[in-house]
Amino acid sequence: MDGIIQDFFLLGDPNVRWVLAGTILLSLSAGILGCFTILRRRALVGDAVAHAVLPGVAIAFIIVGDKNPVMLLLGAVVFGWIAMLVMENITLKTKISTDTSIGMVLSVFFGLGVVLLSHIQNSGNVNQSGLDAFLFGNAASMLPFDVIVFSFVSVVVIATILLNYKEFKMLSFDPAFGVSTGFKRKRYEFLMATLLVLTITAGLQAVGVVLMASMLIIPAAAARYWTDSLSVMLVISGLIGIFAAVVGSFVSFSAPAMPTGPWMVVAAAVLFTISVLLSPGRGLVGNYLRKRKQRQKSFKENILKYIYKSNEKNIDSKSQLQEIHQKFGQNGIRVQPFIDKMLNEGYIIRSNGLIELTQKGEQEAKRVIRVHRLWELYLSERLNLKSDHVHDDAETMEHFITPELETELMNILGKPEKDPHQSQIPY
Amino acid sequence: MSKSVQIPPVEVHDLTVKYGEKPVLWNVDFEIPSGKLIAVVGPNGAGKSTLIKAIMGILEPVSGYVNIFGKPLDEMRNQIAYVPQRESVDWDFPISVQELVMMGRYSHIGLFKRPRKDDRQIVAESLEQVGMTEYANRQISQLSGGQQQRVFLARALAQRADIYFMDEPFAGVDASTESAILELLKSLRDQNKTVIVVHHDLHTVSQYFDWVMMLNLHLVAFGPMESTLTEENLKKAYGGRLNILSKAIHLATQQNYSREK
Amino acid sequence: MFWIILTAILVSASCALVGSILVMRKQAMLSDAISHAVLPGIVIAFLLTASRNTFPMLIGAGAFGLLTVYLTDLITRKTKLFEDSSMGIVFTTLFAIGVILVTLFADMVDLDQECILYGEIAYVPWDRWLFMGMDMGPRPVWILSFVLLLNIIFFLVTFKELKIYSFDYQLALTMGLPMAGIHYGLMGMVSFTTIASFESVGAILVVALIIVPPATAYLLTDKFLNMILLSVGFGVLSAITGYFLAVWIDSTIAGAIVVMTGIYFLMAYIYKVYFDEKRQGLDSQKNIVALTPK
Numbered sequence: 001m002d003g004i005i006q007d008f009f010l011l012g013d014p015n016v017r018w019v020l021a022g023t024i025l026l027s028l029s030a031g032i033l034g035c036f037t038i039l040r041r042r043a044l045v046g047d048a049v050a051h052a053v054l055p056g057v058a059i060a061f062i063i064v065g066d067k068n069p070v071m072l073l074l075g076a077v078v079f080g081w082i083a084m085l086v087m088e089n090i091t092l093k094t095k096i097s098t099d100t101s102i103g104m105v106l107s108v109f110f111g112l113g114v115v116l117l118s119h120i121q122n123s124g125n126v127n128q129s130g131l132d133a134f135l136f137g138n139a140a141s142m143l144p145f146d147v148i149v150f151s152f153v154s155v156v157v158i159a160t161i162l163l164n165y166k167e168f169k170m171l172s173f174d175p176a177f178g179v180s181t182g183f184k185r186k187r188y189e190f191l192m193a194t195l196l197v198l199t200i201t202a203g204l205q206a207v208g209v210v211l212m213a214s215m216l217i218i219p220a221a222a223a224r225y226w227t228d229s230l231s232v233m234l235v236i237s238g239l240i241g242i243f244a245a246v247v248g249s250f251v252s253f254s255a256p257a258m259p260t261g262p263w264m265v266v267a268a269a270v271l272f273t274i275s276v277l278l279s280p281g282r283g284l285v286g287n288y289l290r291k292r293k294q295r296q297k298s299f300k301e302n303i304l305k306y307i308y309k310s311n312e313k314n315i316d317s318k319s320q321l322q323e324i325h326q327k328f329g330q331n332g333i334r335v336q337p338f339i340d341k342m343l344n345e346g347y348i349i350r351s352n353g354l355i356e357l358t359q360k361g362e363q364e365a366k367r368v369i370r371v372h373r374l375w376e377l378y379l380s381e382r383l384n385l386k387s388d389h390v391h392d393d394a395e396t397m398e399h400f401i402t403p404e405l406e407t408e409l410m411n412i413l414g415k416p417e418k419d420p421h422q423s424q425i426p427y
Numbered sequence: 428m429s430k431s432v433q434i435p436p437v438e439v440h441d442l443t444v445k446y447g448e449k450p451v452l453w454n455v456d457f458e459i460p461s462g463k464l465i466a467v468v469g470p471n472g473a474g475k476s477t478l479i480k481a482i483m484g485i486l487e488p489v490s491g492y493v494n495i496f497g498k499p500l501d502e503m504r505n506q507i508a509y510v511p512q513r514e515s516v517d518w519d520f521p522i523s524v525q526e527l528v529m530m531g532r533y534s535h536i537g538l539f540k541r542p543r544k545d546d547r548q549i550v551a552e553s554l555e556q557v558g559m560t561e562y563a564n565r566q567i568s569q570l571s572g573g574q575q576q577r578v579f580l581a582r583a584l585a586q587r588a589d590i591y592f593m594d595e596p597f598a599g600v601d602a603s604t605e606s607a608i609l610e611l612l613k614s615l616r617d618q619n620k621t622v623i624v625v626h627h628d629l630h631t632v633s634q635y636f637d638w639v640m641m642l643n644l645h646l647v648a649f650g651p652m653e654s655t656l657t658e659e660n661l662k663k664a665y666g667g668r669l670n671i672l673s674k675a676i677h678l679a680t681q682q683n684y685s686r687e688k
Numbered sequence: 689m690f691w692i693i694l695t696a697i698l699v700s701a702s703c704a705l706v707g708s709i710l711v712m713r714k715q716a717m718l719s720d721a722i723s724h725a726v727l728p729g730i731v732i733a734f735l736l737t738a739s740r741n742t743f744p745m746l747i748g749a750g751a752f753g754l755l756t757v758y759l760t761d762l763i764t765r766k767t768k769l770f771e772d773s774s775m776g777i778v779f780t781t782l783f784a785i786g787v788i789l790v791t792l793f794a795d796m797v798d799l800d801q802e803c804i805l806y807g808e809i810a811y812v813p814w815d816r817w818l819f820m821g822m823d824m825g826p827r828p829v830w831i832l833s834f835v836l837l838l839n840i841i842f843f844l845v846t847f848k849e850l851k852i853y854s855f856d857y858q859l860a861l862t863m864g865l866p867m868a869g870i871h872y873g874l875m876g877m878v879s880f881t882t883i884a885s886f887e888s889v890g891a892i893l894v895v896a897l898i899i900v901p902p903a904t905a906y907l908l909t910d911k912f913l914n915m916i917l918l919s920v921g922f923g924v925l926s927a928i929t930g931y932f933l934a935v936w937i938d939s940t941i942a943g944a945i946v947v948m949t950g951i952y953f954l955m956a957y958i959y960k961v962y963f964d965e966k967r968q969g970l971d972s973q974k975n976i977v978a979l980t981p982k
Binding site: 480483484485501504505507509511515516517519520521522523526527530533534536538539541542566567568569582586 | 712714845846848849851852854855856858859860861862863864865866906909910911912914915
C-alpha cells in the first residue's frame with residue numbers, strides 16, 4: 001500500500017503523471033463549464049452531445065484511416081456542433097419539446113455512430129482496435145500526446161471563460177435583457193456551445209460517453225450548495241472536479257481492473273451528497289439543527305413564560321416544578337434537562353424546591369410576553385384579524401421576533417398598554 | 428344531495444401556504460356563502476392562484492384546513508370544479524375538444540371504466556352551454572384563445588359541481604367570449620352554485636361580481652362588493668408591501684417553522 | 689431471421705407505447721435516465737440469483753427504475769436544482785455504480801459494457817427456452833411478448849387516466865384521481881420495457897425506440913389514439929426496414945433500426961416544416977373566421 005501511495009502521490013510512476021494530468025485538466029474544465037450548463041437548464045444537452053459525437057469519430061476514422069487524435073477530435077467537434085444545431089432547430093420549428101429533441105438527437109446520432117463503428121469493425125481494418133475508448137473511456141491508456149491535446153483544450157476553455165466571464169454570466173441569467181442592451185447573444189451562444197463540444201469530446205477518452213454528462217453536472221450542482229456567487233461557484237466546481245479526477249485515477253491505479261471514469265463519477269456524487277447534507281446555510285443537516293435549536297429555544301421561552309404568568313396570576317407557586325413537568329412533559333419530552341440548562345444559564349433559581357425567575361429570567365419572560373401581546377395587537381388592529389384568531393399565530397411569532405422588529409412594532413403601535421384581550425403589556 | 432343553508436360551501440381555516448421558503452399566503456381564514464359570484468383580487472404575487480390551489484388540494488398547506496360543505500375535501504371532490512389558467516396545459520396536446528371536456532367526467536366515471544352514454548350527453552350539453560358544439564370534433568391545437576377558454580369552462584361544467592374555482596378565466600379572451608363567460612357565471616349563480624374567480628381587472632370587478640375577496644399575503648378584506656371595495660381596503664391591498672408582517676414571516680420561515688395543527 | 693425481426697418488432701411496439709406518453713408529457717429523457725440507471729439492478733439480480741434468469745432481472749431493473757424516478761423527484765424537491773440536473777446526477781451515478789459492480793464481479797456476471805450499449809439481437813435465435821424438455825422457441829421472444837401484453841393491458845385499462853395524466857395533472861389531482869399510482873405504474877412499465885428490450889438492443893438504442901417513433905407520430909397527428917397507433921406503426925416499420933439495412937451495409941441490427949427511426953423522423957420533419965405550409969396557412973385562416981362572433 002505504501003508503495004502505491006508513493007508511486008501515486010509522489011508521481012513516482014510516469015504513467016500516473018499523464019493519467020492524472022489528463023483527468024485533472026478535463027474535470028477542471030468540465031466542472032467550470034458545467035456551472036453554466038446547469039444554470040441555463042441545459043444539463044442534459046451535454047449528455048446528448050457526448051453521445052452525438054460518435055459518428056464524427058467514426059467518419060473521421062473512415063476518411064483518415066487511422067486513429068490520429070487530432071482528426072478524431074475534429075470529426076467529433078463537427079458532429080457535436082451538428083447535434084446542437086439539430087436540437088435547436090427541432091425545438092424551434094416544431095411543437096416537439098426540448099427534452100424530446102435532446103433524447104432524439106442523443107439516441108439517433110449514437111445509433112448512427114454504432115452502425116458506422118460496427119461497419120468499420122466488420123470491414124477488418126486493423127487500426128480500428130481502441131476506437132471504443134471513445135465509448136467507454138479508458139483513462140489509464142492515455143498517451144502523452146493525448147494529454148497535450150487535452151491541456152490545449154482546457155487552456156482554451158478556461159481562458160475563454162475568464163475573458164468572457166461577464167458575457168457568459170449575462171447569457172446564463174437574462175439573455176433577453178442582454179439583447180436589449182446590444183449584447184450579441186448569438187455570438188456567445190456559439191462560443192459557449194463550442195467550448196462545451198470541445199470539453200466533451202476531449203473528456204470522452206477519460207470517462208466515456210455515458211459518464212461525460214455527469215462530470216458536467218455533478219461538480220457544478222455540488223458547488224451550488226456552498227455559494228451564491230457565480231465566480232466562487234466556478235472555482236469550487238473546478239476543485240470538486242479535480243478531487244473526483246484524483247480519486248478516480250487513484251482507485252484505478254491501485255486496482256488496475258477498476259475503470260477510472262465510474263470512480264470519478266462516484267467520487268463526485270459522494271461530494272454532492274455531502275454538500276446537500278452538510279453545506280452551511282443550505283445543507284439539510286444544518287437546517288435540521290437550526291430547526292431543533294429554534295424548537296429548544298421556543299420550549300425554554302415557553303417555560304419562562306409559564307413561570308412568569310403563574311406569578312402574575314398569583315397561583316400558588318409551591319407546586320410549580322411539578323406543574324411544569326406536567327404541562328411541558330407531554331409526548332415523552334424530558335423537561336428536566338431544560339430546567340437544568342436554564343438554572344445554569346441563570347434564568348431561574350431553585351429555592352426550597354421551588355422555581356423562581358431571576359431578574360434575567362424575568363426580563364426574558366416579559367420580553368416574550370410583550371412581543372406576543374404586541375403581535376396580537378398588530379394583527380387585530382392593522383390587519384383586521386378577529387381577536388379570537390390572533391393568539392395561535394402570536395404563540396409562534398413570539399419566538400421569532402427580533403429586537404429590531406419589536407422596535408418597529410412599537411413605533412407603529414405607539415407604546416400600547418393593553419393587548420386585544422385587555423391583558424396588560426409588560427415593559 | 429341536500430344541503431342546509433347554514434353549512435358554508437367553502438370554509439377555510441387559518442390557511443398558511445409557502446412555496447419553497449417564501450410564504451405566499453398567511454393565516455387566511457374565511458367562509459364563503461353559497462350562490463354568490465366572488466372575485467379574488469390583489470396585486471401580482473398576492474397569492475390568489477395559490478389560495479385556489481391550496482383549497483383544491485393541489486398545494487399542501489403548512490397549516491390550516493379546508494372544509495367543503497362542512498366535510499374534508501377528499502370526501503367532497505365531486506362537488507368542486509376547477510378551471511386552471513389557460514397556460515397551464517399544452518394546447519398542442521393531441522386530443523379533441525370533446526375528449527378534453529370528457530376529462531371533467533373522469534371522477535364520476537370511476538377508475539378504469541369507460542365513459543357511458545349519459546357522460547356523453549353531459550359533455551354535449553356543456554359544449555352547448557359555452558357555444559362550442561360545432562367544434563366538438565376539432566383538435567384543441569386549432570382553437571383560438573377565447574375558444575380554449577370556453578372549452579375549459581365546458582370541462583368544468585361537465586364536472587357538474589356545486590362550487591367552481593376559476594383562475595383568470597377572462598385573461599386574454601376576446602370581447603364576445605368575455606360576455607359569454609359572464610353570462611355563464613351569472614346563470615351558475617342563479618342555480619345557487621358558488622363561483623370563485625381569480626380576477627385581475629379592477630375596473631370590471633364591481634360590474635361582474637357580487638362579493639370580493641382582497642388578498643395581499645393575508646386576507647385584507649372579504650365581503651359584499653359595495654361595503655368591501657373601498658378606497659381604504661384597496662390601499663391596504665395594493666399599497667406596497669406589508670413590512671412588518673413579511674419580515675416576521677420571513678424570520679419564521681427561515682427557521683423552517685411549521686405550526687402544530 | 690424470422691426470430692430476429694419478430695424480436696425487433698416486439699421491442700419497438702412496447703417502446704413506442706410507453707414512449708408516446710413520455711413524449712406527450714415532455715418527460716422523454718426519463719427513458720434515458722431509466723435505461724442507464726437499471727444497470728446496478730441487473731447486476732444485483734445476477735449476483736443474487738447467480739443466473740441469467742430474466743424475472744429477477746426484471747424485478748431488479750424495475751426497482752432501480754422506480755428508484756431513479758423517486759430520487760430525481762426527491763432531489764428536485766429538497767434542493768434548488770432544476771429537474772434535468774437532478775436527473776442527470778441520479779442516473780449517471782447509478783450507471784457508474786453499475787459499471788463498477790460489473791467490473792468488480794466480472795467473473796460472476798456475464799455482462800460486458802458492449803452488450804449493455806449494443807445489445808445482442810443477432811443472438812436471439814440461439815437463446816432457446818426449454819420448457820419441460822421441449823424447445824419453445826427463443827426465450828427473448830417470449831419475454832418480450834409478455835411485456836408487450838402487459839403494456840397493452842396497462843394501456844387498455846388506464847387509457848383515460850393516462851390521457852388526463854399527460855394533459856392536465858393538476859386537474860386530475862383536484863378530482864382525487866390516483867395520479868401517483870398512474871405515475872409509478874407508468875414508470876414501472878417504462879422500466880420493464882427498457883430492461884426487456886435492453887438485452888436485444890442495448891441501453892442507449894432503447895432510448896431511440898422510446899422517443900423517436902412517438903416524436904415522429906406527434907408531428908403528424910393531433911389525435912391522441914392516432915398518435916399512439918402511429919408511434920407503434922413507425923416503431924414496427926423501423927424494426928423491419930432496419931433489419932434489412934443492417935444486412936445490406938453489414939452493421940449491427942439495433943443500430944440500423946435506430947438509424948431508420950431517425951430517417952422516418954427526418955421525413956416527417958421535412959414534410960411538416962417545408963411542405964405543409966399550405967395546410968398551416970388554411971388553419972390560421974380558419975382560426976380568424978372562428979374568432980369573429982357569430
